[in-house]
Every structure is written in structure tokens, then in C-alpha cells.
Amino acid sequence: MASRLSFSEEDLSCSVCCDIFRDPVVLQCSHSFCKSCLQDYWTQKRSGRDCPLCRSESTTDEPVVSLILKNLCDAYVHDSSARGAAEGEEIGELCSLHGEKLKLFCLEDGQPICVVCHTSRKHKYHECCPVGEAVLNCKEELRTALKTLQGKWEAFDKAKQACEKTAAHIKMQAQQTEKKIKDEFEKLHHFLRVEEAVRVTALKDEEEEKSQVMKAKIEVIGRNMASLSGTIRVIEEKMRVEDISLLHKCRTTMRSSQPTMQDPEMGVVSGVMINVASHVGSLGFRVWEKMKDMVEYTPVTLDPNTAAPWLILSEDLTSVIDSEEKQQLPDNPERFDPDTGVLGAKGFSSGSISWDVEVGDNTAWVLGVAKDSVLRKGKVPSILKNGYLSIYYYHKMYFAGTSPLTRLGLKKKPQRIRVILPSTNTSLPIWEHVRANQVEVMWSVAPYSITVQITPLTSQKAQNKNKLAAKSFFTKSSRDTYICDSFLSGYCQFKFTCELHHTPYPFHWQLRCQDTHHWVNASLSAQVKLEKLYCDIDRETIRLQDMTDVFTLHLDTMKVENSVKYDKARRLTNSSNPGSNPYFPTEWNLYWWNDSSWEKYENEISKDLLGEMEAGKSSLWFYIGKRLYELDFSRLIQMNVTTGFKRRDSSLSKADQPTQVLPSLSVDPLQEFSSWYPPVWTLSPNQDFSLLEVPPSTKVYQSIYSLFHSTMPETKAEIISIQQVQNIFQWDKYQRQKEHMQSRSADQSGSLERHLFHGTTEDSAKEICLNNFDPRVSGKNGVAYGRGSYFAQEASYSIKYAPATGGGGCQHMFLAKVLVGNIVVGNSSYCRPPQLNPLKPGYELYDTCVNQMPKPSIFVVFDSCQCYPYYLIKYKVVPDIVNICE
CATH class of the missing domain: 3.90.20 (Hemagglutinin Ectodomain; Chain B)
Structure with missing residues (x-):
């Protein structure tokens, strides 16, 4: 059996990277290198392609891949791995070169090595430590780095x-x-x-x-x-x-x-121009x-960006009160926190200036001047060494802001402090108390010597200032919802220290912020609109808008729904006691629910109920006819004592309904006048027509205003303008027709002419002003009583035919003069009135058709000479959505 050849790691190592060959290549000089190592060497050298060992030049651009050497390296690595696995060791714990267990960690190269690697040329002189100790050190470093990163992330999150x-x-x-x-x-x-x-x-x-x-x-x-x-x-x-x-x-x-007779004066009478x-x-x-006279200059305006979260500034930024509840405000560098201080919006570096500070009957206060560099974050005394020149008042004693504090011997309690910065030394203020006897208190703090001069203020300028201050409006965050009667009457001696609210009307609407629980005032124009809607007994909700936030106010509970900013509302009101306010005490109407609509109590019963409610009683028993009822004031529930049947009650302010008080003049446009043309006729003969604006302060405006709102209450519609239509041609035709009808029926001259309403569009209104009402174009809105021009006795009926046109939602309605004459119930087939007496010969006709007899409310005329567009009324329907910011 053939045996495997044995090679050492040095035989299979690249001389450049000192590691096992990876993709080995061989040069013409027979030296071998890793392909990537050789390419990097040639790239760094930039000139020539020589061998890294012998420096002999290579003539080939691409070195030859040594497949034999590659196979030997792969076999060596595979044998080393297999040998380690056979010994039960994990591959990750064995050296890839020697197959030995990785027991050491090279601190210089930052990698685990085996014992053989430690003795090799590469790591022989490197500092090493056991793997276990290196793992602990690595974890500690990672833990420290992780903690730092987590802390930084939390800091960024907070930021x-x-x-x-x-x-x-x-x-x-x-x-x-x-x-x-x-x-x-x-x-x-x-x-x-x-x-x-x-x-x-x-x-x-x-x-x-x-x-x-x-x-x-x-x-x-x-x-x-x-x-x-x-x-x-x-x-x-x-x-x-x-x-x-x-x-x-x-x-x-x-x-x-x-x-x-004497000769006439040829010139114009003197004094008539x-x-x-x-x-x-x-x-x-x-x-x-x-x-x-209606504006006031304030030398010092408080900067809300410096006010501590516990301080509440007035709307005009001239007054401040302390609150027990901390507001959620940004912690910007300019803001005092936790110290309860606030700075003026404007600093002074030169010149002379003075201002008055109303301290009133406050139990504790500190006022003065400060350097712009005073410490804002932290609680430090407002004394000289900390950058302040100040006066303290607490525990019923007065102190100068020295260190330690210097007590001031004031005999009378100041109501107002005047701070004067003289031009000679702007860093040193002079203090004047303006409502006490002449007194001087001096104290010295090197290098300053400060004099507190207390002197009465009697100048006319100061008196005017007090008068103007009495006219300033403010509201408080207290739960008290009463408006100061004295302020409404013209003067409140307590001014800003008054515990009640100072508002321009005997009613005032506010909404509460969800986050800060501060009461925010609705705008002046929104105040009147809200009050009009509130005075509508049939209304249960009001739609409000603040910028892009549209939400609903429930009038029964005063809760706000679907708002991202507000959660409830409140209505401030003045007293209903004629003793404290004999001029305009709030009067209330009481209503009870009769299963279909609200019905008003009789005056005597309403007066008794309101009296008992004002006295603070919880309930009252009373008779209506022979039935005995009990009214629970806390729940506003009326109960029949005999049957136990219960009904809802409601109260509504009537004195606060914003009706327009107009002076009475001598000219009433709805009365007869002796001249051919109406009073104040200014149209020249060469004009087709003109529209004369009627001032709200005239009797003309008052009469038309009252007639319009007699059936269209102010809670439903708001008059924008009233204009007199002056058209000589149409007026002359109308007057001649009037003379003709008067001569024909002298016995009915008193009921001949009526003032009736006619609703129309903006374009049609211009056409009517020029060409009068035209029965020939009738039928657009119905012909129930004949094909003529329709007029109504009540504005609430004509409003149905006066759609809003244009971007402003303005609607148009005429108050027309109509010659009614002889009337008869109309029919949709009539193109003219029927004969007055069919049994008698002749063609005498009725003058006008009506909807019913007696007491007609709709009139139809078929002759344009019988009517004239007397006044044009422009109005808006009171919107369901009130913008509280506009």
C-alpha cells in the first residue's frame, strides 16, 4: 500500500504572506507564490515584473498556475482538519496549519494560535496569553463598548x-x-x-x-x-x-x-355748504x-422663553403669576429651572429707562435687574454676587438683595414699585415706591451705594396709566367662572390683582389644553359667534376649528371631542344679581323638554326658579296649574311629584344674546313719506341704478334689522350689509302704479302696500336692481300659486331661495315694496289674477294671489309695476364651524 508523502508547513508556505499557498502560481525561475500576493507585489512596484525572491525578470504577463502545488496544499489542509476531527476536537478549536488545539492568543496579531505556531518564526517573539483569559478580556471590552453605545443611543433618543x-x-x-x-x-x-x-x-x-x-x-x-x-x-x-x-x-x-314779494337772493345762503x-x-x-388713547406702551415685556415652568404669563406678556403645577415646556438654555424667574425680552446697555411693577397684595416677590449671564439652570439666590440687583418681599418683610440680605424699614406696604435705570450708571437701579409717604432707605455693598427712594406718584401721566390699565383684559386659570362686574361697568380698583376675570363682553369662551391644563381664549370674533350658537336652545353641539384641528364641543357637558389639543371648554359670565351690576346683569331663560321641542317656562315660574337656584338650593317644588313638580337644580331634571314622570330642563342666557343696540333716528323707511322719492335719495338721472350703503347707526338699519331677525334669529343668520336700491326708472313706474291703485280703491289705501322678502342669487340680484322683478321668468322655484313673482312675509321662508354664492358664502335677499291690493287664493294654472267679480261685466282683476286666507304669508304679483326692490340685504348663515383663531 502506498504511503502519503510528508511535507512541512514551510514547504507549502508562500514567502510573501508566510501562509499556506492560495491559488499558487510558478514563475520561470521556479519560485512559487500565491497569485494574489504576486499581483499585489507587482502592483505596488509599478515597474517591471520580477520575482520577489531572486529578482529575475519574468517575461510572461500571466504566471502559470501550479496545479500540483495547489493539490498538495489542499491535501495538507484536509489532512490537518481530519486529524483534528479524529481526535474529537472541533475544527474551530484546532490550528488550520498544524491541527493542534488553539490554546494561546497572540496579543500582537490579535488571533488564536497553537503551541507549534507560538514556536514558529511568525509568532516566536510575540506576547501571548491563554485563550480563556483572552476570551474574558474580549468580553469585557465588548461589554464596555456596548454600554458606551447604548448610553449614546439613549442620549440621542432623549435629544x-x-x-x-x-x-x-x-x-x-x-x-x-x-x-x-x-x-x-x-x-x-x-x-x-x-x-x-x-x-x-x-x-x-x-x-x-x-x-x-x-x-x-x-x-x-x-x-x-x-x-x-x-x-x-x-x-x-x-x-x-x-x-x-x-x-x-x-x-x-x-x-x-x-x-x-321781495326779489330772491341771487347767491347761495350763507352757512349751507x-x-x-x-x-x-x-x-x-x-x-x-x-x-x-386705546393703546398702551409697556417698557418691559416679559420673555416667555426664559420663564420657569411654574410661572404663567399673561397674554400681553406684562404680568406673571406663580402656579403649583409645573408646565410641560422645552428645557431650552434660556429658561430658568428650577428657579422661578423670568427676564424681560429686551436688555439695556446704555441710556435711561424706567418702568412700574404692580406688586399689589402678593405675599412674596422678587424684582430687579440682572446680568444676561446669570445662571439659569440651578437654584441660586437672586443677590448681588450672583449678578442680580434686587428687592425681596417675604414673611411681610422687605430686603435688599445683598449677601447677607439687608432688611428695609418700609412702614407701608407698597402696591407698585418703580425701577429707574439712570443714564449715568445703568448697572445701578434706583427704586421708587409710588404709594407711600416720603421715606429713604440706604445700604452699601462695595463698590455700590444704593438708595431706595419711596415717594408718592401724582403726575397726570401716571393717572392716565392707571386709567388705561383698568381697560386691559385678562383671564385667570382659577376655577371661578365669574366676570368682574366692576370692570364691565368701567373701573375695577383691584386691576390685575382682581380675583375675577376682566373680559370685553359679559360672556367669554375658553378651551382647555390637554397637556398643560391652561385655558386658552377664543378670538374676539369667535366669542360673538360662539355666543350666538350657544343662545340657540335647539343646538346641542358646535363644530370648532383651530388651524387644521376640527373638533366638536358638546354644549350640555362642555366637553370637546376629536381634538388633539383641547379636552373641554368653559363659558365665563358676569353676575345675574342686579345689585352688583344694575346696568346689564345676566338674565336667564328656563326651558323644559316636552318630548318634541324645548318650551319656555312662564315668566313668574322662571323668576322663582332662578331665584332659588341663585340662593344655592338643591331643588324646588312648584305648581303648574294643578300639577305639582319638583326641579332638581344639580341634574336639571323636572319630575311630576304625582306620577314620577321626569323631563329635562335647560337654561339659556338671554341678556348675553348679542343683539345690536342702535340709536333711533327720525326716518323710518317702512313708514309712509310725503316726498316722491325715499329719504336720502342720491341717484342722478343719468344713472341706471346705484346701491347706497346703510350705516348700522341709523333708524333705517334698525328697522330692517329687526324685521329680518323677527323670523331669522341671530343664532341662525348674520347681516353683513344693507343697501338701498336707487333706480329712478323703476321707482317712477312703481309710484305711478301706486297712485293708480289708490285712486281705484281709496278705501284700502292703508293695506295697499306691504314690505315683503324675496330671496335670490347674487347674479339675479344685479338683474333685479336694474330691471326689477320680472314675472315673465317665473317658475324656477315653483308656481304653486301662479306664474308670477313671489314674495314672503317672513325672511325665514325666503332664505330657502337664497343660495350662498361666491367664496365668502354671502346670500342675498330683497326687502321689496309690494302693492298688494285685492287678494285671492292662487292656483298653479294662473298666468294672471282671476276676475274680481265674474258676474259683472268688465275685466277688473284681482291684484295679487296668496297662499291662504285669512292671514296670507306668500304673495304673488303678475305686474312688475306692483313691486320695487327697496333694500338689498346681504347676510351669512351662522356657520356650524367656528374658527376660534380668526
């Missing part, structure tokens, strides 16, 4: 969460700031709108007054001209006489021809001066 919270806070800040900006500009816009309306009304009043003067003068001149015309006509007739009779009457005629200068002279400056 990511902090960045996400900061990004969310930035978005919330942007939304709240945008809302505040819009609120402030809305106040200015409201002021300008009111100011414009007042000045336009004054101009119209002057125009009407001076027009009446000229009208009276024209009437006098007209009468004189008529008298002269009669005299002239008589003289001309007598001059046509040719015989002697003219001579007999000549003297008499001459006496009658002498005019008795519009005083244009008084209306437009320096108009912008005068409005600006008046606007200055």
Missing part, C-alpha cells in the same frame, strides 16, 4: 424627544402668537370701523340738515314763481283783447301786476390721536 417637544412647542407658540397678533389688529380695525361710521353719520346728518334748509328755500321760491306765473298768464290774456274793454280794466290790471374742512381736515392725524 430626539426633546427636539420633537421643542418643535411642537414652537408650532404652538407660532399659533398663539398669530392669534394674539390678529386679536390686536382686530381691536384696531374695530376702532377704525366705528370711527368711520361715526364720522360718516355726522356727515349724513349735516347733509340732511342743510338739504332741508335748501329744500325749504326751493319751496318758497317755487310758490313765488307759481304766483308770478298766474299773474303773468292773466296779463297776457288781457293783452290779447283788442277793444276798449282793455282800457276800462287797465288800471286794475296794473295794480295787480305789482309784485308783493357742507363743512368739508371739519370732516376731512387732518383726518388721519385726529383719528391717530384718538387711537393713542
Whole structure:
């Protein structure tokens, strides 16, 4: 049997890598190398192809593969592996070269070796250690590296969460700031709108007054001209006489021809021109001066990004209160935490400045100035050595912020502190207490010497500041939902320290944030819209929108549904006690559910129930007719005591319903007027038609407003504008038709004309203003009572035929003058009214068809001369979704 040849590892090792040949190749000089080792050698050398051992040049580009040497290397490796496996050792624990167990670990090469490798030329002088010890060291290094990586990952995760919270806070800040900006500009816009309306009304009043003067003068001149015309006509007739009779009457005629009236003044009467200068002279400056009284400059605005999480800043960033609950705010470097401090938004490095701080009756406070470099993270005293110049108040004592604290001997409790930074030394403030007797307290801390000067404040500027401060609005995060009656009446002596809310209306809507539990105010325009919807007894929910967040408010529970930001709402209200607020106490209506709709209690019962509820009683027994009922105030459940049957009750504010209070003027457009054209007619004869805007402060607006809302409550629709339609051609036709019908039926002149509603589209409204209502195009919305123009007595009926058009959702409705005359119940086949009396000869017809008799509510006319588009009302349906930010 043939025996296997024996080779050593050195015989089968590459002289370049000192390892077993891998893909061996042989050169012309008979030296062998690994193919990859030879290629790497040639690549590094870049010039020539010589042998790494003997340096002889090789003439071949590709060296010859040595298959014999490759087979020998493979057989050697296979025999070594098989020998190790036969001894029961795992391949991974045996040396691939010698088949020996790997018992050592080369520290220099970083690989396990066997005992034979340790004595070989490659590892002979290397430092080694046992494999077990190397494994423990490796695990310890990996454990340390893993712990470091895990710690770094956790740090990145925390940083990511902090960045996400900061990004969310930035978005919330942007939304709240945008809302505040819009609120402030809305106040200015409201002021300008009111100011414009007042000045336009004054101009119209002057125009009407001076027009009446000229009208009276024209009437006098007209009468004189008529008298002269009669005299002239008589003289001309007598001059046509040719015989002697003219001579007999000549003297008499001459006496009658002498005019008795004085010659008219050829010029315009003095003082009747519009005083244009008084209306437009320096108009912008005068409005600006008046606007200055409604704004207030605050020298110090607090920076919310520096406020500690326990501090709550007012909306205008001028006041701060301490809270027991820590807010979830980003831990940015500028913020004080855990110290409860806040800095002003603007720093000062030069110049002179002063400001007042209202401390009121607070039990503890610290105020002063600080370096921008003061420590924000950590709890350190606000004293001089830490970068502060401050005054302390706690335990009913006052201290200067020195180290240790210096007690100040103040005899009276300050309500306001004035901080003055003099221009000579801006790092050293002067303190003034503005509501105490003259006192001076001095203390020294090298190198500073500080004087606290306490002096009363009596300047007019300060008094104006107090007056303006009384007009500032704020709400508190307390559970109390009452608005200060004194503030609504004009002045609250407690100002910002008042425990009640200071709001612009006797109602105020807020929503609570889920995360911070802070109450967020709805915008001023949203306040009125919310109140209108709340005053609708049939409404159970309101759809609200905040930016892209759309959600539902349940009015019964005041809970918010489907919102990512808010969880509940509340409605602030003023007192219903006439004693504390005799001008506008909140009045409430009580309703009970009759299985189909809400029904209002009688006034006397409602008054008794509200009185007992105000007194804090839990329930009340009362009679309705002969039945005895009990009303549970806590659950608002009414129970029949005899049968035990229960019904729901509900209360609704009626005084808070935002009705428009308008001054009463002398002109009512719905009443008869003696002139041919309506009052304030400004259209020139060469115009087709014009639309004259009706100011909200006039009697015209008030009358139409009341008539429209008598059937369309403010909770359903909101008037945008009212315009008078002036069309001379159509008006003249209407007036002549009116005279004709009056002469024909003098006995019904009182009921001849009515003011009725007609709903239409925007395009049709323009057509009607130009060409009047046209019965020839009837039938679009039905012909139940005839093929004519339809008018309704109630606006709530006409609104069905006034769809919203355009992007703003504006709807159009006419308040038309309609000559009703003789009426008869209509029929869909009528193209004109039927005969008035078929038994009598002639063709006299009824004037108008109606839906029913008596008490008709729908009128159909077939002659366009019987109607005129008197006023155009533009309005919006109160939306189901209220944007609380707009």
C-alpha cells in the first residue's frame, strides 16, 4: 500500500504572506507564490515584473498556475482538519496549519494560535496569553463598548424627544402668537370701523340738515314763481283783447301786476355748504390721536422663553403669576429651572429707562435687574454676587438683595414699585415706591451705594396709566367662572390683582389644553359667534376649528371631542344679581323638554326658579296649574311629584344674546313719506341704478334689522350689509302704479302696500336692481300659486331661495315694496289674477294671489309695476364651524 508523502508547513508556505499557498502560481525561475500576493507585489512596484525572491525578470504577463502545488496544499489542509476531527476536537478549536488545539492568543496579531505556531518564526517573539483569559478580556471590552453605545443611543433618543417637544412647542407658540397678533389688529380695525361710521353719520346728518334748509328755500321760491306765473298768464290774456274793454280794466290790471314779494337772493345762503374742512381736515392725524388713547406702551415685556415652568404669563406678556403645577415646556438654555424667574425680552446697555411693577397684595416677590449671564439652570439666590440687583418681599418683610440680605424699614406696604435705570450708571437701579409717604432707605455693598427712594406718584401721566390699565383684559386659570362686574361697568380698583376675570363682553369662551391644563381664549370674533350658537336652545353641539384641528364641543357637558389639543371648554359670565351690576346683569331663560321641542317656562315660574337656584338650593317644588313638580337644580331634571314622570330642563342666557343696540333716528323707511322719492335719495338721472350703503347707526338699519331677525334669529343668520336700491326708472313706474291703485280703491289705501322678502342669487340680484322683478321668468322655484313673482312675509321662508354664492358664502335677499291690493287664493294654472267679480261685466282683476286666507304669508304679483326692490340685504348663515383663531 502506498504511503502519503510528508511535507512541512514551510514547504507549502508562500514567502510573501508566510501562509499556506492560495491559488499558487510558478514563475520561470521556479519560485512559487500565491497569485494574489504576486499581483499585489507587482502592483505596488509599478515597474517591471520580477520575482520577489531572486529578482529575475519574468517575461510572461500571466504566471502559470501550479496545479500540483495547489493539490498538495489542499491535501495538507484536509489532512490537518481530519486529524483534528479524529481526535474529537472541533475544527474551530484546532490550528488550520498544524491541527493542534488553539490554546494561546497572540496579543500582537490579535488571533488564536497553537503551541507549534507560538514556536514558529511568525509568532516566536510575540506576547501571548491563554485563550480563556483572552476570551474574558474580549468580553469585557465588548461589554464596555456596548454600554458606551447604548448610553449614546439613549442620549440621542432623549435629544430626539426633546427636539420633537421643542418643535411642537414652537408650532404652538407660532399659533398663539398669530392669534394674539390678529386679536390686536382686530381691536384696531374695530376702532377704525366705528370711527368711520361715526364720522360718516355726522356727515349724513349735516347733509340732511342743510338739504332741508335748501329744500325749504326751493319751496318758497317755487310758490313765488307759481304766483308770478298766474299773474303773468292773466296779463297776457288781457293783452290779447283788442277793444276798449282793455282800457276800462287797465288800471286794475296794473295794480295787480305789482309784485308783493321781495326779489330772491341771487347767491347761495350763507352757512349751507357742507363743512368739508371739519370732516376731512387732518383726518388721519385726529383719528391717530384718538387711537393713542386705546393703546398702551409697556417698557418691559416679559420673555416667555426664559420663564420657569411654574410661572404663567399673561397674554400681553406684562404680568406673571406663580402656579403649583409645573408646565410641560422645552428645557431650552434660556429658561430658568428650577428657579422661578423670568427676564424681560429686551436688555439695556446704555441710556435711561424706567418702568412700574404692580406688586399689589402678593405675599412674596422678587424684582430687579440682572446680568444676561446669570445662571439659569440651578437654584441660586437672586443677590448681588450672583449678578442680580434686587428687592425681596417675604414673611411681610422687605430686603435688599445683598449677601447677607439687608432688611428695609418700609412702614407701608407698597402696591407698585418703580425701577429707574439712570443714564449715568445703568448697572445701578434706583427704586421708587409710588404709594407711600416720603421715606429713604440706604445700604452699601462695595463698590455700590444704593438708595431706595419711596415717594408718592401724582403726575397726570401716571393717572392716565392707571386709567388705561383698568381697560386691559385678562383671564385667570382659577376655577371661578365669574366676570368682574366692576370692570364691565368701567373701573375695577383691584386691576390685575382682581380675583375675577376682566373680559370685553359679559360672556367669554375658553378651551382647555390637554397637556398643560391652561385655558386658552377664543378670538374676539369667535366669542360673538360662539355666543350666538350657544343662545340657540335647539343646538346641542358646535363644530370648532383651530388651524387644521376640527373638533366638536358638546354644549350640555362642555366637553370637546376629536381634538388633539383641547379636552373641554368653559363659558365665563358676569353676575345675574342686579345689585352688583344694575346696568346689564345676566338674565336667564328656563326651558323644559316636552318630548318634541324645548318650551319656555312662564315668566313668574322662571323668576322663582332662578331665584332659588341663585340662593344655592338643591331643588324646588312648584305648581303648574294643578300639577305639582319638583326641579332638581344639580341634574336639571323636572319630575311630576304625582306620577314620577321626569323631563329635562335647560337654561339659556338671554341678556348675553348679542343683539345690536342702535340709536333711533327720525326716518323710518317702512313708514309712509310725503316726498316722491325715499329719504336720502342720491341717484342722478343719468344713472341706471346705484346701491347706497346703510350705516348700522341709523333708524333705517334698525328697522330692517329687526324685521329680518323677527323670523331669522341671530343664532341662525348674520347681516353683513344693507343697501338701498336707487333706480329712478323703476321707482317712477312703481309710484305711478301706486297712485293708480289708490285712486281705484281709496278705501284700502292703508293695506295697499306691504314690505315683503324675496330671496335670490347674487347674479339675479344685479338683474333685479336694474330691471326689477320680472314675472315673465317665473317658475324656477315653483308656481304653486301662479306664474308670477313671489314674495314672503317672513325672511325665514325666503332664505330657502337664497343660495350662498361666491367664496365668502354671502346670500342675498330683497326687502321689496309690494302693492298688494285685492287678494285671492292662487292656483298653479294662473298666468294672471282671476276676475274680481265674474258676474259683472268688465275685466277688473284681482291684484295679487296668496297662499291662504285669512292671514296670507306668500304673495304673488303678475305686474312688475306692483313691486320695487327697496333694500338689498346681504347676510351669512351662522356657520356650524367656528374658527376660534380668526
